[in-house]
Amino acid sequence: MTDARKMMFVKVLYSSRFWIPTFVLYLNSRGIETSQVLSLLGAYYVATIALEYPTGVVGDVFSHRMSIILGYVLLAVSFLLSAFPVVPGYAYFFCVLMVTALGESLISGSDTALLHEVSDDFSRDFPNIKAVSQVVSFAALSVGGFAAVADLRLPFVLSAVAMIGAACFAFSVSYRPKSRNGGGNVLRTAIDGLAAVRTEAMVRNLLVVSFLSGSFLFSLKWLYNDLFRQIALPVVWWGVVPGVATLFVAVGTIAYRKRPKLSLTAAFLAFTATVPFIGLTWIAAAPLVSIVFVHFLRGYIESRIMVDINAAIPAEVRSSVLSLGSLLLRLGAAGYMFVGSQLISAAMPLLPFLGFSGLLMAFVGMIPLLSLARRKTAGSGKPW
Numbered sequence: 271m272t273d274a275r276k277m278m279f280v281k282v283l284y285s286s287r288f289w290i291p292t293f294v295l296y297l298n299s300r301g302i303e304t305s306q307v308l309s310l311l312g313a314y315y316v317a318t319i320a321l322e323y324p325t326g327v328v329g330d331v332f333s334h335r336m337s338i339i340l341g342y343v344l345l346a347v348s349f350l351l352s353a354f355p356v357v358p359g360y361a362y363f364f365c366v367l368m369v370t371a372l373g374e375s376l377i378s379g380s381d382t383a384l385l386h387e388v389s390d391d392f393s394r395d396f397p398n399i400k401a402v403s404q405v406v407s408f409a410a411l412s413v414g415g416f417a418a419v420a421d422l423r424l425p426f427v428l429s430a431v432a433m434i435g436a437a438c439f440a441f442s443v444s445y446r447p448k449s450r451n452g453g454g455n456v457l458r459t460a461i462d463g464l465a466a467v468r469t470e471a472m473v474r475n476l477l478v479v480s481f482l483s484g485s486f487l488f489s490l491k492w493l494y495n496d497l498f499r500q501i502a503l504p505v506v507w508w509g510v511v512p513g514v515a516t517l518f519v520a521v522g523t524i525a526y527r528k529r530p531k532l533s534l535t536a537a538f539l540a541f542t543a544t545v546p547f548i549g550l551t552w553i554a555a556a557p558l559v560s561i562v563f564v565h566f567l568r569g570y571i572e573s574r575i576m577v578d579i580n581a582a583i584p585a586e587v588r589s590s591v592l593s594l595g596s597l598l599l600r601l602g603a604a605g606y607m608f609v610g611s612q613l614i615s616a617a618m619p620l621l622p623f624l625g626f627s628g629l630l631m632a633f634v635g636m637i638p639l640l641s642l643a644r645r646k647t648a649g650s651g652k653p654w
Contacts, residue, residue: 272388273443276439276440277381280440282403284432284433285407286429287407288411288425292425292505294307304495315601322375326380326589327463328376329383329589330589338376338436342437345374345377345430347373352366353426378592379596392580398527401520402520407513408517411512411516412509413428415508463591463594478635479575480575489603491512497557515561515564515565519566521566526570532570541567541631545627548620549619606627
């Protein structure tokens, strides 16, 4: 089995997030109120923001492979600690989420960087692996909802098993880099990564577009529980709907593979125009259809950005730059969740909240998209 094939199994298992659909419900069952859950998630985002770039730099300097192995092990431990809490309470779950944050940060950036290193054709392998991962994620999210009906702890146990499997496949990857950037100088690598973003206009503009769409999508899943309550969706379907949406991310990824030269600008504007319809809670089908379509567009946009940005990033700071992108995404998600929680707690309906979200993303996103269009006019090769 090739290293690229092993990385497919790594990323596929990583996408098996059985626990997400009923996470809020599970903590509620442990005596944690929804407002406290949101504050825990806010703390989780702050931790991932603080850890994101340093762990990406460490991956560039030392080993992407060992970084993700450690990350998967920490995730498995955190999921088991969640399922079988020693002293359940707010402080306990805060500590567990900090372990989760460290695990996620060690994986973020380094997994894609390692795939890029072992792949003979990243523009082919990344979309293919992403499509397969989304199909598996659909199955995992759907199973997670059904498993939670039997036992709310079961989704965490299944997720832990998947992370252990991912660690095993990552350990079997035989690729070893001959040398690392800067002779092991972490500070120099960190500075070089930031310099690459500052000097490479394409990298910078793509990071902004990714930040806008990714911040919203990263936060959207935490609105599902409240949204599903408003449309009276039975709990057994709480995993199926996100699962189907994730499946359509795979469809969008396949669309990118078939039509890689479609306009990123058009896809992004269609994405922002669909966001407000998620808030039409008095028409039960409208939020569900909108969620699915938004995730279809997500598949195309994320695949396009990831392939193009990896073509522009200097190899020696690849993980650092990708981790910086994830840091910005998580920072945006943390801010969005904070503002959203305040507005929603003040009884603001979802429709105006999501309508403003879509409008703001469209307005800000046009600046980097127009910049990319100018580069295309100068001969960059792809329509934007």
